Each structure stands twice: as structure tokens, then as C-alpha cells.
Amino acid sequence: MTKGSQKQPQPYWNPYLCGIGLGLVLLTTFVVMGRGIGASGAMTSVVSVGVNAVSETHASANAFYAGYLGDGTVSPLKDWLVFEVLGVLIGGFLSGVFAHRTKLKVEKGKSISRNGRFLFSFVGGIIMAFGTKLARGCTSGQALTGGALMNVGSWLFMISLFAGAYGMAWFVRRLWI
Known part of the structure; x- marks a missing residue:
């Protein structure tokens, strides 16, 4: 490869195999965690912790935020969904890097x-x-x-x-x- 040339992007994975893989991940989360996957719960956990940091009395008086704050240990890192979303972001980026599909446009x-x-x-x-x-x-x-x-x-x-x-x-x- 000459200087300045780019590597060719790798082909996309088979969508049927990816679907089977996603189904197995979903099944695993039910078995291991006792519930399925989703991303909005992670964002809500982070927002609830932020609201609690600004006004603890408001967060504890609000049933919505209080439900996400739980046992008093106020950290978004206690919610496994936060790690799920971080893993999706990091994994997606690494996948793009390894497949030579990352560029700003x-x-x-x-x-x-x-x-x-x-x-x-x-x-x-x-x-x-x-x-x-x-x-x-x-x-x-x-x-x-x-x-x-x-x-x-x-x-x-x-x-x-x-x-x-x-x-x-x-x-x-x-x-x-």
C-alpha cells in the first residue's frame, strides 16, 4: 500500500446472522439480568443523577426520578444499562475502525x-x-x-x-x- 492511500472498507456482515446474534444477546440478558435490553433507561438514569446533583429535594420528591435513584446510592454507574449503551458506542466505533469505515462526513x-x-x-x-x-x-x-x-x-x-x-x-x- 502506498503512502496516502486508504484501505478498502470491509463488506457488511450478514444481516440474518446479526439478527440471530442479537436474539442470543437478548436471551442472555433475560437469563443473566432478569430483564431485556434498551437504551432509554440508561439516559434516564444519567439525567436522574444530574437532577439529583442540582436539587436533591426535587429529585427525591419526584416519583419518576426517585424510581431511578433507588436505594440512595446516587451514581449512574449502578445501572447496567449505562454500561450497555457505553458498550454499544465503543463497540460500534471499534467495528467501524476495524472495517475501515470511519470518516467524518x-x-x-x-x-x-x-x-x-x-x-x-x-x-x-x-x-x-x-x-x-x-x-x-x-x-x-x-x-x-x-x-x-x-x-x-x-x-x-x-x-x-x-x-x-x-x-x-x-x-x-x-x-x-
């Missing part, structure tokens, strides 16, 4: 500016965060854990999520052309 269509892409991403993230709290769980928790438990609410959430995404795609498709 903004994915966008020709019809939208870089700042416009950031604005749409931010607004979409806020809407998704609101929906996560409204649905009482993120897509990973609802789809994987709730779906595996045959929870009707989780199935309705995922059907609504896909229907909403397809419906919204019609309105924003011109931004990707």
Missing part, C-alpha cells in the same frame, strides 16, 4: 444544506426522544424486549413507528434527491 442530499441537515436531525431527535418517553421505552427496548415478550403495546408502537416513518418520508424525500 455529513450524509445529506443535494437539495439541503449542511446546517439544514443538522436542524432536521436535531428536530427529529427531539421528536423521537419525546416519543420514547411517551411510549415508555426506546425502539430497542420496545421492539426487541417488548416484541420478544409479545407485548401488544410494543407491537403497536413498532407498527406506528414504521407507519409514521413511511408517512414522513413522503414529505422529506425531496431533501435526499
